[in-house]
Each structure stands twice: as structure tokens, then as C-alpha cells.
Amino acid sequence: MKKSEIFALVDCNNFYAACERVFNPELRDKPIGILSNNDGIIVALSEELKQLGIKRGTPVFEIRKQIARHDIRIFSSNYTLYGDMSARVMKILTFFTPDLEIYSIDEAFLHLNGLRHLDLTAYGYKIRNSIRKWTGLPVSVGIGPTKTLAKIANRVAKKNGKLDGVFDITVRPDRDRILAGIDVKHVWGVGPQYANLLHRNGFHNVLQLAEAPQKWIKKKMTLVGLRTVLELRGISCIDLEQDIDPKKEIVSSKSFGIPVLSLQDLREALNSYCIRAVEKLREEKQVASQIMVYLTTNRFKEEPQYANFASCRLPLPSAYTPDFLRAAQTILSGIYRPGYKYKKVGVMLSDITHQSNLPPDLFAPSYLDDRRKKIMDCLDSINHRIGANCITYAGIGKARNWQMKREMLTPRYTTSWDDLPLVKA
């Protein structure tokens, strides 16, 4: 437990919709909705769409009439674009502090301890303006003595238009009044169940939660809840990255756009998900020893049903994609049954450990010490520089009939030469 820390949370506003707007100025002020995989439901909304009363999770067919009436623009999710824009934002943030924790695709915590001599509100505007100018994306910056308070400051910055996107709660003498105006359900780490529990017990706003008896909190909300309360009191308990447990499992799976019958198509889809899962493993500098493959038909349809899974262990932990592809295909051969219309196939990696904890082996080279790591580093570096899947495995096939439905997909403006936006003058 430490005191006197300074954190900033930088959060991109309506990130997916904002990415679409960057390359299509016509979308400015228009309500925008981004669809889930297979174009089923709305998963991300612009502020204008929220104001029309449409909620996240709404199936797109339910709002057909409103789409026409309000000129709502609907897009398939373009994760290639969002991922690349996110990487650009994070890169800019590294210019402002080396102590950075990327918390999600559109959020990052910055450790600003060494900059307390500066006017941090002005520094927040500098961050906000730089990102706006260099990427076209709007962000909000919340500054606080703990990560939890930085999250709350970010919420205030976003909700209060007068603040122009930056709020430093550390310099506010009226912190208690601000906290009293926010419902506990908006506190980082308080989920719906805990929010209900707190409401039932008379803790409605954040100030009440901050002043709650420690013993009661520890009993009802465990040590994690107590850490949240201490953080609300300004005592920093969650270091950068410390709160993020290393991933115990990595899952990669998507429903198919159309039912898949053939083993070949399933193999290609499984390879594709397996490649992605192992990429994620390497992104986190981890290795895994166990792989599970599962497949299922569509249980919502009146047709023969089948689902199964199986797993196997690798001889030694690895992050080398071919090690996992071989294992995945062997498993799939064992659980595939012909004659069913498959809806989904997926892969889960488990028994994961950080590369630095990989024990050396006397009789077999470990992933870190042989050419497998060099090959993967090379592959990742080319794909990072030139574009995702620029080099990939032939096992994912060419036709990819199984790919998910994305009928309203915008171009990959930043990662594909063919999709570069044209400027006409």
C-alpha cells in the first residue's frame, strides 16, 4: 500500500464510432452504431445514437424504422481498423510517460508521479490535443491520486461538457461533493451484484462507499472491495499492471457466418482461431502447455445437435504457432462427426505462464532458446509493420467460406494499401 501517487486515465470517447468518423467526415454528428460479429446486435454507439434512447445490445432488426427515420449509420465491426488506431493512440501516450499500462483497446493508465511539479490539468489538455491532432480521435483525461479516483475523474471529464475533456480530482477542494454526486455502480470494480448489495445497505453514492466501515466492506466485498474503498479515500493500493492477473486462459472463437459441414472448412476456421490465440499469448509474453478444442452446432435450430471438446498437453510450454496448430488438428480429427451443421469451433489455451518463468529443460530446447522464438518474433514484427496477417499459415485456406457475416464493413483505412482513403481536390 502506497500513498502520494498520481495516475491519469486516458479513455477514447465512443472509440469504435470515432474510428469510423476519422476516415469519413460525413459521419460527423450522425448517430452511429457498430455491430457485433455476424452483424447481430449493436455493441458500440456514438453519443448521438445514445441520445435517441437506443441501448447497447439492441438487435439491429428491432430498429430498422429508426435507422431510416434518423439517418442512423450502421457498420460491421472493423477490428483491424480499431486495433491499429488503438496502437497509434498508445504510441502517442508513451511520449508523455514511460510508465504506461494499456488497460483495454481504448483506455490506458499513465503514472505521472515524476510530473507533479507541472500543472497536470494543462498536461492533460496537452495529451488530449496531441491525440486529437495526430489521430483525429477525441479522448477524455481523468487525473487522481489512485487509479480508482482517476477512473472517476475521467467519468466527470466525459460527462461535464464545460471541462472540455480533462479533470484533475487531486486539486479539487470539493472532492467530497463530487463523489457524493456519483452512484456507486459507476465505481471501477463494483459490478451490478455489489452495487445492489451496497444500495440495499444504504451506500448509494461514492462518498458513502468511501466512508463505509472497513470491516463490513472486507466481510461483504472481500479484500478486493476493501482495496477499492481505500483507493476512493486516496490511498493507492493498485499499482500499474498489478491488478491485472496474468491470463489464465486464452480463448479464440467466433460463430460462423453460415453453417459449416465439411471437416476441411472446420480445419481452416480452427487454424485461424488458433493462430490468433497464440498471437495473443505472445503479445503478453506468455507460453502455454495445454490446448482445448471445442465445436458445436446451433442449439437454437431444430436440427440434429452435436457438441464436443477435447484437450491435449504439449511436451513443453510453447508460444510457437505450429506446435498448437498440429495439436489442434489432431484433437479436431478426434471429435469431428460428419453430417452436422456446425455453428462454432473454438480453441482455448491454458496452463499459461510468463516466458520469464519458463523452466529450462535438460533434454529439449525450450521455446525461448531455439529458433522457434526467432521465427515467431520475425513473423509478429512483419505483421505488425506491414499489416495483420500479411504473413500467415496456408492452413487457414483461401475461400474462407466460414468467415463471419460482415456486410457493412468499412475499409481497413490504415492497414491495407488497397483501402487507403482517396483525397480528391
Add this chain to the structure above:
Amino acid sequence: MKFSIAKSDLQSNIQYLYNIVPSKNTMPILTNYLIEADEQNNLLKFTATDLEITVVVEFQAHVTEGGKAAVLARNLNEIISSLPEANIQFLIQEDTLKIHCERSDFNLLCAESSQFPLIPQKDLSNVIDLDAQMFKKMIENTHFAVSSEINRPIFTGIYWKISADEQLMVATDGKKIAEFKIINHIPTTELVEQIIPTKGLLFLDKVINEDNKTVSVLIESNRVMFAYGNYTVFTHIIEGKFPDYSKAIPANNNNVLVINKNSLRDAVKRVSLLASEDTFKVKFDISEEALLINSANREEGEANERIEDCIYTGEPLVIAFNYRYFTSILAVIESEEVEIRMGKANEPALFFNKEKSDKFTARFLLMPLRLS
């Protein structure tokens, strides 16, 4: 089938047999003991098997009627343990084993004994006789280093080599090696090299005591038979070639630490209380002045211990080990002091008994963990 026996006699003979009964098996008959009673010789025979290892124990009882029955091992064990110290009477009536002891009566349903797998015949005609205590010592000094990873089956057993003048046992899991060699004089001309599953050897380790001096061994192409006292153990052999582990053993480890085994073990155990539960990493900072042992766990804190009562010759060295493996090696070091020979921080370390024996040689190798 009808027999009676004192509870203590029965219990002492079958106490380790339950270890052989598989806990999970698709063949329900294997969860039974096969009991055979021989009226002529007043002999009882209990058999348990998991198909890979079969153990037969024979002992005297008062048999009034011979016969055979397969009885659920768990039930029988629990019933015998619960009974008072007295004579127990067993009687088979149709498909039920009736057990009577003082005021207690149990009726235990039997399985079809004909379904029990065939038991190999005990054959003592071509056996090699080995010193039982030294055999036990070899198992105890090596079994802890075997692997539990079924992906590498050859590492799940102990490599055993017998020649006319020496015996060698080696176990490894790729992270540590335990090697134990004894000098002997066995009337055999052929060299025997096999990988024996640990389960059968650990059973023998449990039953070998001071009463019987010899273990008789018969090695066949795919099976080994061990006969010791009342017990006969048949175990399959793990197929495959044991790796040439000698290549992994460094020749020039010139950083040598000599230290009291117990004080080192106690210090490591204390420091390990705050070691990471993922890596079990404990760091050793060694110089001629002192040995510093350290562990750190970001969530819980850190632990340090300084030992000056040791002799170190070599370059200052920082090296990390899995404390579980480290203490498992110290547990089999017999001499008061252990000698640890190290190279660089990423090279394997060798452990020896400081005081040498003229009956055996033992050496243990441990791979260090990455420092960062």
C-alpha cells in the same frame, strides 16, 4: 471359501495393497481384490492390479474351505480397519462375503471373480538376488526426480541398469536428475537396462524392511517380476530409449559451496514461505563472505536469510532455483554437509554428499530458473 485370521495379521499384510487399486478405471473389476484361499496349505492370497502393475501377497490363515472371490477393495479395507483387535471370520455364501468379528456382521456383495485379469505365475527359477536394503536405498534416492508428465512417458519411470559389478538407477524430469550407483557382485553375464514405472518400485520401497535381506528379480522382455518376502510384484516395462543424461552433466563447475545440509534446508524452507506460488523461485546470492537466500512475492512481501557458516570457493554468483526441487535433493543427501558445484547462473548445478561412501555414489543435478 471359509477362513479366519487375526485382524492385525490381515491388516499388516494388505496395508499397502490398496495403493495398487486404480482410483479411476473403466474396468470395474479392477477396483476389487482377488482373494484366494488354499485349504491344504492354510494360505491366503490377495491380488490387486491396475493392469500395468500387479501385486500378490500370500500369508498364513486358518482356512477351513478353499475358494476364490473378488471383493470391493475400498469396502474391505474400511471394514477391516473399523473392526476391533480380534479374530475375523470370512465366509462366502453364494455371491456374498460374510464377515464376522465379535458383535459385528457384514455382508459384502462379491464381483464375478472369473472376470479378474489373469495373474502371471511366480517363477523363481532364473532370478537374480539383490540386497534388499541397497535396492530400497536406490529407489529412495531417485524416485523424487521422475516426471508426472504423461507426454514424456520415459521420464515417468526409473532407468535401471544392472551389470555384474554395479547397479545404477537414474530418474529425471528434464529439470533435475538423480543418479545412484552401487557396487555389487551379481552372478549375471548380461547387461540389463530397463525403465521401470515408479508405482511398482514405490510399493517395494514401502514393504522392504529388515526382516528379509533379498529381493529376487526376474527380467523378461516386457515385464519384471520382483519377489520379496510374502510379496510378488509384476510390473510392465516402459518402452523407449532413456536419454544420454551424462551429456547434461557439466564437467567444469568450479564454484563450490560446502554447507551444513540441515541449516541450508531450514533456511530455504523459511525463505520459501514468501516465494512465488507460480515459480517457487528462491534466489541465492553467493560469495566468499556469505550466502544470501532471498525470495520475493509482489503480493505478499519478501524474505531474506544470511548464512556465513559455509565455505565457498569461486566467483561471486547469483542463481535461482525452484525451492521444491532444491529441498527434495537436500532430503536425500546423507552426509552432514552437502557439496554444491555450480557454473554460471544459467547452467546446471550438481549436488553431492560431502562424505563419500565406499558402497555407493550419488549425484544430483538441478537446472536453475531464469533470473528475470
